[in-house]
Structures are given as structure tokens and as C-alpha cells.
Amino acid sequence: MTRNSTTSQGETQQTRRRFITAAGAAGATAFAGCIGDSSGGSGTQTITLAVSSGDGELIKRLLKNHVESEVGVTTETTILPNANLFEKLSTMFQSEKATYDIVAMDDPWMPQFARHLAPIRDHVDSLPTDQIIQQTLDIGTWPTPGEAVPPNAQDAEPELKALCAVGNSHIFVVNEGLYSEVGEDLPKTWEDVYRAGQKISEQVDGAEGYAMRGKSGNPIMSSYFSVGMSMAGNMFDENWGYDWADESGIEAASFFVNDLGSISPDGVASFDNSQVLSGLADGSVAAAPQWPSGTSLLLNEDKATEYENITFMPIPEGEERAAPVQGNWLLGINSYADAETKSAAGDVLQSFVSKQAQEQYVDLGGVPFRHDTFEENMDAQPWFEALYGSLQNAKPRPRTPLWSEIETAHGQPLNAALVDDMSIEEAMAEAESQIESILDENGY
Amino acid sequence: MSHHSEAAVGGRYKRALLWVEDHLRWILTLPALAVLAAFFVYPVGRALVLSLYQFDAAGQQFVGLGNYVAILTAGAFWQSLWITAKFMFFAVSLEVGLGIAIAFVLNSQVRFRGLVQTIGLVPLVISPTVVALLWQLLYQNGGVLDSLVAPLTNGPVPWLSDPSIALYALVLPDVWQMTPLVTLIVLAGLQSVPDHVQEAAMMDGAGRMRRLVDVTLPYIKELVVLVLILRVIGTMRVFAKVFVLTRGGPARSTEVISMAMYREAFSYGNYGRASTMALILLLIALAITYAFATVSEVEF
Numbered sequence: 123m124t125r126n127s128t129t130s131q132g133e134t135q136q137t138r139r140r141f142i143t144a145a146g147a148a149g150a151t152a153f154a155g156c157i158g159d160s161s162g163g164s165g166t167q168t169i170t171l172a173v174s175s176g177d178g179e180l181i182k183r184l185l186k187n188h189v190e191s192e193v194g195v196t197t198e199t200t201i202l203p204n205a206n207l208f209e210k211l212s213t214m215f216q217s218e219k220a221t222y223d224i225v226a227m228d229d230p231w232m233p234q235f236a237r238h239l240a241p242i243r244d245h246v247d248s249l250p251t252d253q254i255i256q257q258t259l260d261i262g263t264w265p266t267p268g269e270a271v272p273p274n275a276q277d278a279e280p281e282l283k284a285l286c287a288v289g290n291s292h293i294f295v296v297n298e299g300l301y302s303e304v305g306e307d308l309p310k311t312w313e314d315v316y317r318a319g320q321k322i323s324e325q326v327d328g329a330e331g332y333a334m335r336g337k338s339g340n341p342i343m344s345s346y347f348s349v350g351m352s353m354a355g356n357m358f359d360e361n362w363g364y365d366w367a368d369e370s371g372i373e374a375a376s377f378f379v380n381d382l383g384s385i386s387p388d389g390v391a392s393f394d395n396s397q398v399l400s401g402l403a404d405g406s407v408a409a410a411p412q413w414p415s416g417t418s419l420l421l422n423e424d425k426a427t428e429y430e431n432i433t434f435m436p437i438p439e440g441e442e443r444a445a446p447v448q449g450n451w452l453l454g455i456n457s458y459a460d461a462e463t464k465s466a467a468g469d470v471l472q473s474f475v476s477k478q479a480q481e482q483y484v485d486l487g488g489v490p491f492r493h494d495t496f497e498e499n500m501d502a503q504p505w506f507e508a509l510y511g512s513l514q515n516a517k518p519r520p521r522t523p524l525w526s527e528i529e530t531a532h533g534q535p536l537n538a539a540l541v542d543d544m545s546i547e548e549a550m551a552e553a554e555s556q557i558e559s560i561l562d563e564n565g566y
Numbered sequence: 567m568s569h570h571s572e573a574a575v576g577g578r579y580k581r582a583l584l585w586v587e588d589h590l591r592w593i594l595t596l597p598a599l600a601v602l603a604a605f606f607v608y609p610v611g612r613a614l615v616l617s618l619y620q621f622d623a624a625g626q627q628f629v630g631l632g633n634y635v636a637i638l639t640a641g642a643f644w645q646s647l648w649i650t651a652k653f654m655f656f657a658v659s660l661e662v663g664l665g666i667a668i669a670f671v672l673n674s675q676v677r678f679r680g681l682v683q684t685i686g687l688v689p690l691v692i693s694p695t696v697v698a699l700l701w702q703l704l705y706q707n708g709g710v711l712d713s714l715v716a717p718l719t720n721g722p723v724p725w726l727s728d729p730s731i732a733l734y735a736l737v738l739p740d741v742w743q744m745t746p747l748v749t750l751i752v753l754a755g756l757q758s759v760p761d762h763v764q765e766a767a768m769m770d771g772a773g774r775m776r777r778l779v780d781v782t783l784p785y786i787k788e789l790v791v792l793v794l795i796l797r798v799i800g801t802m803r804v805f806a807k808v809f810v811l812t813r814g815g816p817a818r819s820t821e822v823i824s825m826a827m828y829r830e831a832f833s834y835g836n837y838g839r840a841s842t843m844a845l846i847l848l849l850i851a852l853a854i855t856y857a858f859a860t861v862s863e864v865e866f
Contacts, residue, residue, distance in 0.1 A: 205832045212835050216626065234835060336727070338815025340833075389707050391816045392726035397706075523622065526833035538817035543729050564622065 167466045171199045173226040174207050176415060177288045177451055180488045181226070181474075188482050189473045195466050204228070211235060220459040223467045226287060229261050229450045233272060234523040236264035239283040239454035245468025249282075250492070254475065257516050258286035258491040262452050266521045270358050273565050284454035285471050289491030291516040292348055292411045292437050292446040293508040295420060299431035300329055300408040312349060312377065312438045315409055319385035322408045331385035333398045333407040334378070338537035341394050343529045346536060347447045348411060349378045351517050352440030358520055362566045367554040374440070376546045379539045391540045403428060411437060413449065414489050417505050434505035436512045448516030450491070524560055531556035610848070616841035626838070633842040642826070643843070650822045653733060653740075654801040660741045661797055665748025666790070672749065673756040687750070689743045698810035701739040702726075705811070726812055729819035736820055739807050744800065748793045755786035791862045798858075799851050823847060 173181050182199040190197055200222070202210060208231060214221050215238040227235055242262070243249070251259060262284035265271040271278075296308055304325055306318035319331020335341035350357065353374035354366050365371065383390065387401060399416050401407030403426035412420075419425050420432045437446035453474065455467045473479055480488075480495040484502050489509070496510045519525055532553040539549035586593065617633055619626045637643045668686075672679055689697065704710045705725040712722045725735040759782055767777045783790075805824040808814060814821035823843065831840035 208832060208835070212621075212837075216621075337813045338818070339813050339829075341813065387707060388722055389724050389727045391724075392705075392732075392812060394813075523835075526829070526835075530829060530833065534815065534818055537815045538729075541724075541727055541729055541816040543817035 166194060166196045167463070168196045168198055169223045169463065169467055169470055170221070171197060171224045171226070171453075172207060172210060172222040173199055173201055173287075174228070174451065175201050175203050177489070178202075178226065180483065180486045181287055181453075183486055184474065184479060184483050184488065185470070187486075188479050189470055192473045192476075192479075193466070193469045195470060197470065214456075215458075218458050220456050220463070223456055223459045223463050224453055224470060225456060227284070227452050227454065229448065229452055230519050230525045232261070232264060232266075232284065232452065233275075233521050233525070235454070236275075236283050238457055239264075240457040240459075240464050242282040242285060242455070242468070242471070245455055245464050246285075246472045247468075249285075249472070250475070250477070253477070253492045253494050254286065255289065255491050255493060255513055257448060257513060257518075258289055258450055261448060261450050261518050262286060262454075266518065269518065269521045270356075270360050270362055272362075272522050272524075284452035285475055286450045286491040287453045287474070288451035288489045289509070289513055290413055290415075290449040290451065290489055291509060291512040292413060292449070293417075293505055293512050294435045294437050295402050295410055295412045295416070296433050296435055297402065297405060297408045297428055297431045298433045299428065300326060300405065308433065308435060309409070309438050312352065312382075312440050315438055316377070316381050316385065319382070319408060323385045326408075329406055329408055330387045330401075331408050332382050333386050333393065333401045333410045334382060334390060335395055335398055336383075336386070336391040336393045336537065336540050339530050339533040340526075341533070342537050342540070343533040344447065345411065346375075346378050346533075347517075347519065348437050348445050349382070349440065350374050351445030352438070352442055353377065355442050362522075362561055364554050364557050364561075367550045370441075372546055372550050375536065375539070375550055379536070379546060379549075383540055391537060402426075402432065405431070411447075414503075414505060414509055417503070418487075421504065434508035436508050436515070444512075444515045445517045446512035446515055448513070448518045522566075524564055524566075527560050528557050531560060610845075613841040613844055616837050617839075617845055619838040621836045621838050629838070633839050634846075637839065637842055637846065642821075643823075645818070646821050646823045646826045649733065649818075649820065650802060650804075650824075653737060653804060653820075653822060654798060656734065656737045657740045657744075657801045657804075658794065658797045660737065661745045661748050662790070662794060664741065665745045665793065666752050668745070668749045669752035669756055672753055683750075683753075686746045688746075690746045690750075692743065694743070694806035695810060697739050697743050698807040701742075701807075702811055705735060727816050729817040732812055732816055732819050736804075736807055736811060739811075740801065740804060744797060748797065751789050751793050752786060755789035756782065759785045787862065791858055795855050795858050798854055802847060802851060 171181075171185070178199070178201040182197075182201065185197045185199060189195075207226070208228075210221075211225055211227065211231070212234075214225075215235060218238075225235075225239075259282065260267050262282055263280045264283045265275045265278055265280050267280055294309075298308065300322050301308060301318055304318060304321035306314075306321060309315045309318060315332060322329050322331040334345035336345070350366055350371070354368075354370040357364070357366055359365055366374070387393075387397075387406065395412075395416065398407065398410045399412070399419055402410055402412075402416075403420055405428040417434070421429055423429045426432065437444055453471055455464050455471070457464075459467065475492070477492065477494055480490050480492050481499070484490055484495060484499045490496055490499070491513070496506060500506050500510070520528065522528070535544060535549035535552040535556075538544040538552075539546050544552065618628060618630055620629045620632065672683060676682065692700075706712075707722045711725065712719075715723060724731070726732050763781055764777060767781050772780065803824055804822055805828065808820055808822050808825050809828070812820045814825040827840045827843045827847075830836045830843065
């Protein structure tokens, strides 16, 4: 080996050592930086919340604008898409952690998560129960009063486990202009909807009388639930016997699939809410049920050519009753949080449901759930009156952790009937068979 | 510090550095191994553990192989697998066939080849959800596609609401989006075929077809097998397009396996069953990959 190559090899080794030393030092620094100081600031208690996107933004703003200063806490709100929120809550509750002190949940999740929530009345000193709409209190109570109770909750005493945060219920959107065109008054019953819808579909070019969310699973059941409940009564009896396969159930399904289906646009079996909304907005659809969140598009004159003709009503009645779908977002206290945190969380919720907070909530565009808030702010939104009426008649979806499976088991054959792949009788028999199988497997 | 202590410290430091030098290739591989462990080994391991549990409102219970038995004996699982297989067959056939054809065209002297290649890549960079939303507009009643086929039909086509055609309606957006990937990979292979080999074959009197079969195809064989494997696995996992366009309907005609998995996990909260289905799907994907590689005698 020559002297030059020896020197070169030595230099290479030196360079490599310097590189390794520098890389090691940089890596250690970066690692130390990642650990950081995880202790929070001194002073006020911090309450962490997990909420869903959409209404979650308004909840967060109300917390920042009003609740924090009233209660003297700091809130950290994480906003997550619906599916992610469900997953996060499932994971958190399974591992019995208190990642979030207050959690938002869609009311069908309540049967699954109720046992992980602290009783509200243990941490909220006084609730204005005379002002909060009873249906919204009932839906946050577990087991839910007046509804069939799952086997594993039969012995439990009803306890308020969550408070309403968004007083959602289906309302009925009608194009008053199209109804006038065919000489029909605004509908009070489903028969009125069908009769007027037939005239509109026959007489008005480019318009159909009704539109449903016909896509398989949750969309079609979301549309069908009001019809089924208002014409055929409760889906289950108190012992979880499926009640919609009898004559009235088949009549209700036939009305939905054949009658309402015949006055709906072509391809309605693949419709989800976006297609229904755009039909209402451009006047190609005369009537449809909607959640309040859809109203913002319908009242936007830049996006809805029919905004001047749009009117809102309570969900029509069937032979049994009117049965708007109740779909509240609820806020509950994580039972795995420590006592001090739960107490502060209770203060946050108490402030959130107060009259003053709810007044601000309405100003932000929120959906209220107090009688006084509705009565004193009826003009705040053109759909408040319809929602107030619907909410007081609203029916929750069956209170069972199996609701998603049941909804799918019912929605798939209903969708099949809508595309003439099955008769109504076959569809309802298939739904009954699958649902009973699901209930049997789970000990109902 | 004494002279001997200093020497001892210095010696230890030097030994440490030497050890690092000797094992440098493994140390520098550690970040990649960590990523592999985090994004493959851990998720698969976790899925395996989850698959041994049943999740319901009461919590989680150990059921051993109960989930596997339940799924493999459930008609709905095999039905979903069959629907997925049909989707896979049509989508992959069209994507690979079209992709190779387009690659050959682009490999010849085409004007504005660079521009065509660039524009052709646009579908590939759009997210599957956006692709599905775009095609939802195209499939609208009286929409663009209805206008295109109007001379052949008696009115609007129920693209997404007729159980007999909805699955094929899902194939089209997947072909639109993923054919450029096939084209890209095969074109790269075609452009790596040495000119002198082609010229030599021509000088030996080989015609176009003989050069294609005996010269070009052997060069791109591994790449074609690779795209077949990638697309087979990709179509097995199709989800966003199905979720946005049909949700598994109408009448379950598009209920692919990923929709079933999604429902188990995120609608029913049964992560055990969903994990079981995912692992079964993983095994099927591995088996298909092995079969392709073995039959084509390709090594990766």
C-alpha cells in the first residue's frame, strides 16, 4: 500500500467517524426535541372534547366564545369526521382511557357507549329540564324510556348519561311553487305527498313529486324510517319482536317503494343526500325529507334556483302518527376521567345548555333543543318552526348497539325491492329473517 | 482526570466508533426497518390479535378461531368474494390490455408524446374519492354518459341502479384511473429494450410479430407480471368508488369485500371480524402473488 493510499484511507476513516459522530449528535438532539415538555400550563383546568365535523365547529365556537369564560376553564376541542370519531371513541372506551373528557356522539351510538359515560346528574348541579325538549332528554337517557331495552340493560335504572348538543330531527322540504302549479295545498299526510307528487310528475315537465335516498343500507333506511314508523308503528315490540313484516308493514313498504318510488326521479335507487338536495335546489324534485344541515344550500340564492319557493314543514303523518326521525348529537362525560375533571366537565355542560349559551348558539347557526330558545328565536331560521314541531314528535331509531347491522339488514332488501329485484313481500321477509338472526345471535 | 483514565475513555470511544463502522450497513438500514415494522409488521400483528376477539356492546371476548369459522361459513362472505373477483377480472383485463396497447403506441414515434404522457397521468394523481364523485356526475340521469350512448339506448341508462350493470359501471372509473399506471410501467420497460437487439433481429430477418414475441416481450415480461400483481391486489382493495357510488347496492350487486370489512369495523364496531376478513384477504393476495410469480417464472 502506498503512502498516499494509506493517507487517503486514514482521511476516509476520519471523515466517516466525523459523519457518524455528527449524525449521532443530530439524532439525539432531534429525539430529545420530540420528547419535549408535556406538562400543561399552570392555572386553569383544561377540558378536552372530541366532536364531529360540521356541527362540531359551532360547538367549539360556543365553548370559546361563552362557556370558557363563564366556567373558568380552557377547552381543547378535536374535530373529527364521523367515522373517525366513532373509531376513536370505540378505541378509547375499550382501553378505558380518558383521552377526551367530554365526547360527542350520534344518538345511535348511545346504546354502545352509555356504560362508559358518567351520570350527568352526578356532575351537573341543576338542569333546566322543564325547558329542554323531553325527547332530547330521553334520547340521552340509558336505558331510553318508552323504547325496547336490550337484554344487557334490562336491569338498569334509566339514568341521564348525555345531554343534547344538536337538536336534529328530519323536517320536510316542499317546493311551494310546484305544489301551487298543480293546485295542491302543502301536504299534511303521506297520502297528500303522493297525490300531489303524482300530479307534479305528470303535469310539470322536468319535475318529480318526491325524492328519497335510495342507496342501499343507511341512506334508504334514513328515508324509509319515518314512513315505516308513521304507517306501521314501532319497528320492534318491547321484547324485540320485529313488527314490520305484518300487513301494515308490507303496506308501508309498498307505499314507499311503489308509490313514492313511482313519483321519484329515475335512478333513485342510487341516490344519496347530495342528489336529493340538488333536486330540491334546482326544482326537479318537489318534496323530500331533510336534516336541518341541508337547509343552508337550499336557502342560498347562488346555489339554489328554487330558494324562493322552498318551504319547510314537519314530517307528514301516516295512519298511526307523524314520526320524524330523531337524530340528535349528544355530549357525555367520560367516566374514566378523574373526579376533578368530571366536575369541571359537568360545569361545561351545564353552561352549554344554559339559556344564554343557547341564544348565542342560535346566532352562530346552531340547532337548539330548548323550548324557550325556539319560542324566542323562531324567526332566526325559516325552518325553526318545522323543526320545533318535528322534534316534539320525533322517534329515535331502535335503541340497540345492533342498530347498524339491523339497518343494513333492512336496507339491503328494501333497496332490492326498489330496483324490482325482489317483491315487497320477499324483501320484508328477507329483512325479518336477517334481523331475527342478528337478534338471536346476540341473545335478544 | 489521570492520564490512564483519559486513555481508557479515549479507547472506549474509539472501540465504539469502530463497532459502529463495522455495522454501519445494518445501522443505516434501521430507519427503513422501523418503517416496515411500524407500517406492516405491527398492523398485521395487531390485526391477528384483534381477529381472535369478538367485539360487541359488552366489550371484547376472546373467541379464538371463532371469527374465522363464522366468516368462512357465511354465504355473504363468499358472495362478496365472488363479486370482488368479477370486478377484479374485468377491471384488470381492461387496464392491463389497454395499458399495454397505449404503451406500445406511445413507444413509437408519436407527436407530442411527452404532452400525451403528462395529460394521461392526471387520473392517476386524483384521489379515488374524487374520481368516484366525478363519475357520479357522469352517471347522472341525462348526464354525459347518457348523451354518449343515447343513439344506442331508449332513454337514460340506470348505470348505478340496475343490479345487472352496476358492477360494470364501477369498473369504468377504475379503468379510467389506473390504466395510466399500467402504461407508465410498461412504457418504461419498452424504452429499456436495447435498440441494437431490435436491429440485430431485423437484420436476421425477423418480422414485426417475431420481434415482438421473441425480443420485446421477454424484456418486459417481469414488468407485465408486476403490473398484473399490482392491479390484482389493487382491485381486491377497491373501496372508495364503491362507497361513494353504490354503497354495495343495488341489491348487493356491488358488495365487494372491502365494503363488508368497512361495515364490520366502522358501522358495527366489530373490529375482530373486520380484522379476520382483512387477514383472509391478505392471504389470498399473497397466494395470488406467489401463483403469478411461479407460473411466469419471474423472480423479484
